[in-house]
Amino acid sequence: MTSIVFWGWHPRYWPFLARFFLAAGAALLLTIWPLPPSWALYRPEWCLLVVWHHAINRPDRASLLGPWLVGLLLDVLSGGPLGLYALLLPVVSAMAVRCAAFFDIFAIWQQALLLVPMVLLYEISSFWLHALLGQPSALRWQALFCSVLVWWPLEWLLQPLWSQSRQDKHLGS
Amino acid sequence: MSGRPIFVKRRPLGARLFMVTATCAVLLVVDSTHVNPGGVLGRIRPALDGLVQPFYVVIDAPFRMLRHVGLYGRRQQSLVQENQRLHQENLILKSQAQRLAALEAENGRLRRLDRQIQHMDRKAVLASILMVSLDPFHHEVILNVGQQQLIQQGSVVLDERGVMGQVIAVSSRTSRALLISDADHALPVEVLRNGTHALAQGTGDMGRLSIQYLPLTTDIRQGDLLVTSGLGGRFRRGDRVAVVQQVRREPGARFLEVDAAPVAYLSRSREVIVLPPYDPLVGYGAG
Numbered sequence: 001m002t003s004i005v006f007w008g009w010h011p012r013y014w015p016f017l018a019r020f021f022l023a024a025g026a027a028l029l030l031t032i033w034p035l036p037p038s039w040a041l042y043r044p045e046w047c048l049l050v051v052w053h054h055a056i057n058r059p060d061r062a063s064l065l066g067p068w069l070v071g072l073l074l075d076v077l078s079g080g081p082l083g084l085y086a087l088l089l090p091v092v093s094a095m096a097v098r099c100a101a102f103f104d105i106f107a108i109w110q111q112a113l114l115l116v117p118m119v120l121l122y123e124i125s126s127f128w129l130h131a132l133l134g135q136p137s138a139l140r141w142q143a144l145f146c147s148v149l150v151w152w153p154l155e156w157l158l159q160p161l162w163s164q165s166r167q168d169k170h171l172g173s
Numbered sequence: 174m175s176g177r178p179i180f181v182k183r184r185p186l187g188a189r190l191f192m193v194t195a196t197c198a199v200l201l202v203v204d205s206t207h208v209n210p211g212g213v214l215g216r217i218r219p220a221l222d223g224l225v226q227p228f229y230v231v232i233d234a235p236f237r238m239l240r241h242v243g244l245y246g247r248r249q250q251s252l253v254q255e256n257q258r259l260h261q262e263n264l265i266l267k268s269q270a271q272r273l274a275a276l277e278a279e280n281g282r283l284r285r286l287d288r289q290i291q292h293m294d295r296k297a298v299l300a301s302i303l304m305v306s307l308d309p310f311h312h313e314v315i316l317n318v319g320q321q322q323l324i325q326q327g328s329v330v331l332d333e334r335g336v337m338g339q340v341i342a343v344s345s346r347t348s349r350a351l352l353i354s355d356a357d358h359a360l361p362v363e364v365l366r367n368g369t370h371a372l373a374q375g376t377g378d379m380g381r382l383s384i385q386y387l388p389l390t391t392d393i394r395q396g397d398l399l400v401t402s403g404l405g406g407r408f409r410r411g412d413r414v415a416v417v418q419q420v421r422r423e424p425g426a427r428f429l430e431v432d433a434a435p436v437a438y439l440s441r442s443r444e445v446i447v448l449p450p451y452d453p454l455v456g457y458g459a460g
Contacts, residue, residue, distance in 0.1 A: 032232060033232060034232070034305060037440075040308070040309050064193045068196075071197075072221060073224070073225055076218065076225050077228060078306075078308060079306055079311055080311075081205050082201065082217065082221075083196075083197040084197075087197035087198070090193045091194070094189075098186070136310040136357070136377065138309075
């Protein structure tokens with residue numbers, strides 16, 4: 001029962017969770033930061049990047065509930081259908097967890113290229129779900145490029161902040 | 174402690190993903206079909222709306238600070254000048270308002286609609302726009318007033334020039350308004366010059382409304398002012414909405430193609446007025 005209620009919300013996960021929610025809060029703020037309408041299409045998918053970054057760096061700690069909560073907030077903030085990003089972000093997290101070991105062998109600039117199919121999938125699913133629910137939307141391919149471009153500085157800045165314990169991340173400590 | 178965890182058991186990723194996905198599917202269906210509006214499911218979104226209010230406050234803070242700094246940074250002389258100008262304007266407006274009050278009173282007596290007109294503006298609430306929608310395809314704004322200021326769903330948002338939109342969701346301290354330019358929005362209007370009724374449909378373009386279903390013989394020209402007709406309730410009669418920009422008579426088409434430009438500053442206004450939804454039978458009620 002505990003394992004159902006507390007999906008990985010053990011005290012040893014707390015530093016990771018604190019870090020994740022801080023970053024996610026910043027990502028949400030960046031997502032709703034007012035931009036001129038013509039620039040809005042170029043806004044990187046900050047929430048996706050944060051979820052992805054945390055999941056591939058600590059696949060043993062990454063949860064689905066965290067991305068789910070962030071997705072729910074993003075849904076409310078963006079005024080779209082409730083549950084849309086709450087559906088997509090956990091999927092992103094799960095895919096990142098699965099790919100994490102594979103990602104480790106690449107340099108950061110190569111990782112950014114591997115991000116392309118992920119963001120593309122995210123954009124297409126979001127567009128498709130909007131259309132399915134009868135909401136106006138557009139395929140934001142500009143966001144694809146911007147997300148990938150932002151990945152480099154983001155990873156370069158955030159990578160050193162992970163502690164040394166990162167080495168045994170695949171051991172599930 | 175290193176090694177494999179003993180006490181923290183996690184279900185397989187696939188199982189967890191399935192549970193999250195199923196929850197979201199239920200949420201999506203509930204939210205997009207509006208079942209159970211008063212019940213637990215219908216209250217999810219308002220509750221979450223309340224939860225995200227801090228984000229709006231944080232986003233608004235730097236802009237508010239900039240406005241304050243801008244005010245302090247201005248030179249005294251320009252402030253004095255502005256003050257003088259505002260005084261003059263105030264005098265002129267006051268005199269106009271007096272005349273308006275007299276006219277309103279007379280009109281009310283004539284039409285025996287005293288009650289309605291007395292209460293017309295008393296329930297108006299001044300609000301400011303906290304943020305605009307991040308999605309260029311949703312023309313929505315967040316206002317800094319909510320249930321605590323007696324805003325309700327269907328309240329009408331105006332700026333000093335004309336109709337901006339209507340409130341579609343309310344939480345305790347903020348509300349979300351749909352602008353008249355949103356592609357999902359339409360409102361009943363009439364041509365001020367001759368009273369022809371029409372429907373002004375948003376186009377997704379802030380500077381353009383499309384006037385729908387006018388027969389080819391309709392008397393409507395460039396420059397005509399469109400005001401709310403009050404039909405269908407919610408919007409009171411006579412607020413300015415748009416000015417006709419272009420009338421096209423396509424050979425073979427059934428209806429005129431009419432473009433109009435909203436008179437309200439949809440993308441620039443910060444301070445707005447919110448009126449409760451107008452009921453043509455009881456006016457604004459007796460409160």
